[in-house]
Amino acid sequence: MVALRNAGLLALPLALALALVPAAAPARTAPPQRIVSLSPTATEDLFAIGAGRQVVAVDDQSNYPPNAPKTKLSGYTPNVEAIAKYRPDLVVISDDANGLSAALSKLHVHTLLLPPARSLGGAYAQIAKLGVVTGHVSAAARVVARLRKSVSQIVASVPKSARGLTFYEELSPDFYSATSKTFTGQVLTLLGLKDIADAADKTGSGYPKLSAEYIVAANPDVIVLADTKCCAQTAAKVKARPGWSSVRAVQDGGVIGVDDDVASRWGPRVVDFMRAVAHSAQIVAAKKQ
Amino acid sequence: MTASRRLPIACAALFLAGAGLVGLLVGPVSLGALPILRSALSHLPLLHVHSPLSGPDDAILWQLRAPRVVLGALVGGMLALAGASYQGVFRNPLADPYLLGIAAGAGLGATLAIVYAPDVVHSYDLTPLAAFAGGAVGVVAAYALGRSAGGRSTASLILAGVTVTSFLTAVQTFVQQQHSQSLQEVYSWILGHLDTAGWHDDALVAPYILVSAVVILFHRRVLDVLSVGDEEAATLGVNVRRTRLVVVAAATVGTAGAVAISGLIGFVGIIVPHAIRLVLGPSYRLILPLSFLGGAGFLVLTDVIARSVMAPAELPIGVVTMFFGAPFFGIVLRTSRSFA
Numbered sequence: 001m002v003a004l005r006n007a008g009l010l011a012l013p014l015a016l017a018l019a020l021v022p023a024a025a026p027a028r029t030a031p032p033q034r035i036v037s038l039s040p041t042a043t044e045d046l047f048a049i050g051a052g053r054q055v056v057a058v059d060d061q062s063n064y065p066p067n068a069p070k071t072k073l074s075g076y077t078p079n080v081e082a083i084a085k086y087r088p089d090l091v092v093i094s095d096d097a098n099g100l101s102a103a104l105s106k107l108h109v110h111t112l113l114l115p116p117a118r119s120l121g122g123a124y125a126q127i128a129k130l131g132v133v134t135g136h137v138s139a140a141a142r143v144v145a146r147l148r149k150s151v152s153q154i155v156a157s158v159p160k161s162a163r164g165l166t167f168y169e170e171l172s173p174d175f176y177s178a179t180s181k182t183f184t185g186q187v188l189t190l191l192g193l194k195d196i197a198d199a200a201d202k203t204g205s206g207y208p209k210l211s212a213e214y215i216v217a218a219n220p221d222v223i224v225l226a227d228t229k230c231c232a233q234t235a236a237k238v239k240a241r242p243g244w245s246s247v248r249a250v251q252d253g254g255v256i257g258v259d260d261d262v263a264s265r266w267g268p269r270v271v272d273f274m275r276a277v278a279h280s281a282q283i284v285a286a287k288k289q
Numbered sequence: 290m291t292a293s294r295r296l297p298i299a300c301a302a303l304f305l306a307g308a309g310l311v312g313l314l315v316g317p318v319s320l321g322a323l324p325i326l327r328s329a330l331s332h333l334p335l336l337h338v339h340s341p342l343s344g345p346d347d348a349i350l351w352q353l354r355a356p357r358v359v360l361g362a363l364v365g366g367m368l369a370l371a372g373a374s375y376q377g378v379f380r381n382p383l384a385d386p387y388l389l390g391i392a393a394g395a396g397l398g399a400t401l402a403i404v405y406a407p408d409v410v411h412s413y414d415l416t417p418l419a420a421f422a423g424g425a426v427g428v429v430a431a432y433a434l435g436r437s438a439g440g441r442s443t444a445s446l447i448l449a450g451v452t453v454t455s456f457l458t459a460v461q462t463f464v465q466q467q468h469s470q471s472l473q474e475v476y477s478w479i480l481g482h483l484d485t486a487g488w489h490d491d492a493l494v495a496p497y498i499l500v501s502a503v504v505i506l507f508h509r510r511v512l513d514v515l516s517v518g519d520e521e522a523a524t525l526g527v528n529v530r531r532t533r534l535v536v537v538a539a540a541t542v543g544t545a546g547a548v549a550i551s552g553l554i555g556f557v558g559i560i561v562p563h564a565i566r567l568v569l570g571p572s573y574r575l576i577l578p579l580s581f582l583g584g585a586g587f588l589v590l591t592d593v594i595a596r597s598v599m600a601p602a603e604l605p606i607g608v609v610t611m612f613f614g615a616p617f618f619g620i621v622l623r624t625s626r627s628f629a
Contacts, residue, residue: 061470076469174477174485175603200602212353212484214601216345217318231474232407242487243352246345 031135032090036083038075039094042114043068044267045127048143051134057086117183117266150271154278162285163192165221173231175210182206183266191278196220216243221284223249224256224277226263254284294575301582308586312358315593317600318349360486361592362585364547365557367498369584371540372558373576374505377512378533379443385558386544389450390427393457395548398423400461400475404468417549424545427457480605482552483592494550501543508536512573556611557584560618567621
């Protein structure tokens with residue numbers, strides 16, 4: 001009897017809710033018009049799929065595209081009040097720092113967490129997801145299709161003789177690197193290159209700190225400098241490092257500087273990064289013959 | 290020098306030589322002990338030994354590994370010596386080279402340079418200079434504050450050091466937090482970095498450290514007199530204030546030079562002098578030279594661990610000095626007679 005009464009009590013709100021669904025549904029699926037992006041990659045994705053006009057604010061690291069509404073908001077140390085000031089209906093983040101999404105949900109603001117992708121497939125999925133959420137499904141699909149095509153063209157542009165060349169990707173001048181398990185390392189192994197950082201990652205962090213001795217001894221064919229903006233590294237500076245002049249990449253012109261941001265994000269510009277490294281691999285492979 | 294002091298110093302010198310040899314022999318790249326020794330002999334004149342190492346291997350040994358061993362010895366020796374002399378002039382067992390705001394000042398100097406003048410810093414490699422200047426500013430501020438606070442005890446000077454350290458650390462954290470794009474560079478500087486050293490760095494820092502060490506070692510007898518107390522030392526004819534100023538200035542210049550090149554490496558300045566004190570007694574005539582030799586050997590060995598235990602990956606040297614230094618010191622503390 002008690003159970004039955006409880007069931008009846010439960011049924012009433014349920015029925016009300018069901019009745020309300022048709023009315024509420026259009027409001028809920030209406031794409032957000034005031035998006036705040038605290039993830040530089042998501043910012044690039046949003047603008048690439050044509051959702052840029054719905055973006056009202058992006059974080060202080062979102063420097064691309066140049067017309068993104070850059071603010072002083074921080075994705076590392078987010079402040080809920082400062083974010084709420086922009087009256088967002090969607091906040092896109094790559095890391096739920098300091099319980100941000102829980103705090104925003106108290107203000108009835110939706111958050112979308114898009115953590116660092118682990119593969120190209122994951123990066124495509126995030127673009128598609130943003131397409132669904134913002135109401136740009138077909139544009140997002142076109143972006144993904146274009147990226148897939150570019151990637152296969154770039155992979156095909158690497159000659160067979162370049163397969164198996166080794167590379168060292170430098171994230172900072174004190175030799176932090178990325179293994180092929182990370183996004184940035186993995187897209188380079190898609191080109192048929194071998195990552196010298198793989199042997200050094202015993203803890204599985206993906207970002208081991210290599211020793212200079214190991215790098216020189218590993219003698220990589222290609223050196224990718226992803227610390228050109230943060231730390232002003234150049235091919236000339238690498239050549240001038242003590243002991244590095246004997247490294248094959250230095251001798252064969254295989255040292256290439258890339259934009260740190262492009263190398264560390266998993267957005268549409270990943271193909272620029274891959275193209276630059278593929279070009280370098282072509283040069284080194286041609287020298288070898 | 291009496292025989293009782295000659296033996297420990299000879300032992301410490303032998304320890305440093307052994308540590309240096311291990312430093313040359315061990316690394317992530319195995320070059321073989323014999324080829325390394327023959328290559329070393331080939332650099333000596335008149336012996337006509339041919340180096341068996343190939344070009345890249347020779348570069349690894351002489352351009353990467355050797356300068357790193359030398360820098361580890363210079364920095365480790367300096368930090369331990371500065372720690373010992375601070376402990377002497379302040380008669381405080383917890384004094385370390387970073388006591389008077391030098392670490393916080395150097396950290397702030399380096400951070401400001403990296404954040405606000407990245408172009409200048411990167412084209413002229415000015416971070417060491419900025420760190421040196423920042424460290425000097427920190428110590429001068431702490432010294433001025435401590436003196437103006439008055440009091441004959443050294444406590445006001447130490448408190449001034451704590452105050453200046455807190456303030457400079459706050460400013461440094463603020464600047465770093467406002468410019469998170471530079472976080473990585475600042476962080477990697479602070480964690481300590483013998484790993485990127487070349488002969489150029491050694492040449493840059495050696496004069497500061499050697500001059501500082503000579504000045505401090507010259508005062509080793511006076512520090513023994515000072516240990517009986519300021520007033521007693523004064524009646525024995527020691528100019529207490531002048532001695533303290535000279536020793537602190539010398540230790541500061543040397544430490545600032547070490548910090549500027551190698552970042553902040555903790556604990557060496559505390560454990561090495563104390564380990565020596567616990568084993569051989571409180572005389573600074575022994576503690577000072579042994580701290581320099583022992584600290585040099587200690588940091589060379591911890592750096593060997595830093596670069597080989599996870600090879601070919603590296604550990605930050607500061608982590609290793611504390612991880613292996615603390616248990617080592619615990620053993621010395623337990624097996625010694627008493628904590629003097």
